[in-house]
Amino acid sequence: NIANFKDLRNNTPLAESALQKLSRSFLASQVEGIQYVCSDYPFLLLFDRAVEFARGKDLIVWSHHPAAEKEAFKVSPYMNYSVLDATLRLSHGKTAPLNIDEWAQLINSETKISQVARKYLVSHRVSTQAKISHGINKIRNKLLKEDAPDFAFIVHALSHKELMFGPGLSLLKNMPEKFNDSFDRLAAQAPAFVYGKVRHVISKDNGREINGIVYALPITPKLLKAAPPEEIYAKIEKICYDAANRGAKIIGLGAYTKIIGDSGVTINRNSPIPVTTGNSLSASSTLWALADVVKKMKLLNMDPNTGLVNGMAMVIGATGSIGQVSAKLLALTFNRVCLVAPRQNRLDELAQEIRAIAPKCEITTSTNANAVAGIADVLVTATSSVDEKIVDVERLKPGCVVCDCSRPLDFDLEDAKKRPDVLIIESGEVNLPGPVDINFNMGLPGNTVYACLAETALLALEGRYESFTMGRDIEWNKVKQIYKMARKHGVELAAIQGHMGIVSDKEIALTKSLALSRLSSSSGKKISR
CATH class of the missing domain: 3.40.50 (Rossmann fold)
Structure with missing residues (x-):
């Protein structure tokens, strides 16, 4: 000393x-x-x-x-x-x-x-890419008058198809399917790379402008989950140091990078800059989108005795970080909530916690999603399953509104086609404020981004360079804070996305009509709402 x-x-x-x-x-x-x-x-x-x-x-x-x-x-x-x-x-x-x-x-x-105490050190672990491009970037930034990034974010390929988005890999997109697995394993050994930038995010509150840098890990969810956590930690830690050396003051974790190991705790401890999982805004925007669609469907009514929505809300993956918060928020809105997850002991603990904060709501639990899927009016899926089918779409109730928060999605395009009387939407993506320029393929239109990235950007706009959301448990207060922060700076809910693109009011009305028709035929009585 x-x-x-x-x-x-x-x-x-x-x-x-x-x-x-x-x-x-x-x-x-x-x-x-x-x-x-x-x-x-x-x-x-x-x-x-x-x-x-x-x-x-x-x-x-x-x-x-x-x-x-x-x-x-x-x-x-x-x-x-x-x-x-x-x-x-x-x-x-x-x-x-x-x-x-x-x-x-x-x-x-x-x-x-x-x-x-967080690590305070001078890093000798600068990436090769950063060393090579340092001089070029310095000159380029001066010529273009670009500032260092205020925040960084990490993504990874959600499928073999998305691996082809990587630089120079589009030429291989037509390779025989039998080579896909071998190629995926080979790509997983490659280092992370700078995928693109998010520029000109401008706060509507104070006019502050920030920019971000996005890194990509060339690895699919299946291989990411199968890899030893320490191996992934090391790769992400290098990204954190590289981002810090470039000037970023906070970094966010996207998709499966936030659930490996201890859900970001070790990564945050070993990073020279604060790390956030972005799950607070992910949970908030999910319910934000769900509420918007349920109101437009007009199939559920308010219970005058309790002041709650008279219907069954179900959360599959309820004991996960996003699932827990979703379940708590739904319990304050619906008069019945069903919690679904693999471990009964964790479900019992969560149910007890929710009953304490929402005594008017009836809480039930199940470890078998298919056994209870048919009773849900609203369904939120927040799982980390890669190959296993979580729930059979044919078991869903007509008129059910499904919000799929999982990445990769639990329901695919074929599921949506099988049940046109069920409305399947993706979790609430958001629009960043300002003339945002995103120079890479995120699979979303315009200035629309995933909520976890938006949380990282919001914290940079607010100047709160801290590990805002971390671990498997999301704090209630953080969800409220980030929602208020989003409204303050001008972050808005994006157009609701489904498997076929934007879900229009006309499509919602058609889904409602098909649901009422199917309910009428099954009950033998005409139903109209």
């Missing part, structure tokens, strides 16, 4: 005494094997240009010095000596102020200090 050394920044090699040179050499050799360096900035300047000793180490500092910026130190503005001291005292149950010996003892006893 090194602190309070004299500021030697004004010294030149000619002004150094032999003792100072000896001290420099000795200290550099001593810290070579050290993992954690705790220091004031001026001491680091003792090493002048020789800062290699700090690269790859956990560097915790508690004052700012402009000269250090020339060496590209990536230091969070939230960490200083007082914050670290308070964190250590709280984690070890110490209430009284610590003297330097006690402070040193706690630091030494902390086996994983990076779990207490």
Whole structure:
């Protein structure tokens, strides 16, 4: 633990005494094997240009010095000596102020200090792509007057077809299908790459403009889930460092990158910039879209006794992060909610929690989606299944509104064609504010993006560079906050998307008509709404 050394920044090699040179050499050799360096900035300047000793180490500092910026130190503005001291005292149950010996003892006893404080270090793990393109990008950005990205986001291929979106791979899109699996496995070994940029996101509240950079992992969900979490962590960690080196201040996780291992916790701990899964806005926009469609269908009525919608809402994948929040929000809106997930013990825990916050709602549970699918008026699927069919579309109730939050989708185009009397929509995508320019194929029209990406952009617009959504449990307060943030900055719900594209009011009316017709034929009575 090194602190309070004299500021030697004004010294030149000619002004150094032999003792100072000896001290420099000795200290550099001593810290070579050290993992954690705790220091004031001026001491680091003792090493002048020789800062290699700090690269790859956990560097915790508690004052700012402009000269250090020339060496590209990536230091969070939230960490200083007082914050670290308070964190250590709280984690070890110490209430009284610590003297330097006690402070040193706690630091030494902390086996994983990076779990207490984010990594503060100069990265030596810059990607090859960043090294090659650094000079070109610098000149290009100056010519085009482009700023460094404010945020970064990670996506991956959702299918073999989407792998072909990668640079130079479109020529292989017509390869024989028998080679697909082999190609997918080969592509999964390739490093991540910069997929594109999101430019000109402008807040309607304060006019602030931000830009983002999007990275892609060339790996399908099946291989992503099968790979050891540590292997994926390492790939994503490299992306985080690359994004930080380019200037991004926060990074978001898309699709399956947010569910591997401990759902982003380890990635966040090892990243030099804050990480968010984006699930708070994903959950919010899902219910936002669902409410819009249910109102247009006009098949459900309000229960005058409870003030709730008189109908059955079902959540498949209820114990997942998005599923939990969706279930809680639906329980405050519907008078009956059915929770579906593989593990009964986790369902029981969730049901108990929901009954406490929504006592007027009747909560039931099931581990068999097909057994209960026929009673749902509204269905939200938020699963992480790759090959297994979660529910048979033929079992769904006529007029059921399905919001498919899963990526890849739980229901495909063939399912939608089988049941024209059921309305299947994708989870609520949103439109970013401003003349947004997205220069890559996200599979969505115009300035429409997935809600998890929008959450990352919103946090950058708000200047809240923090791990807003993390882990498997989404905080209620965060869902409310991000919804208000979205409305404040001008993020809007995009046109509702189905398997055939935008779902129009005419299509909703047709689905309703077919549903009423099927209900009439099954009951033998004419039904009209």
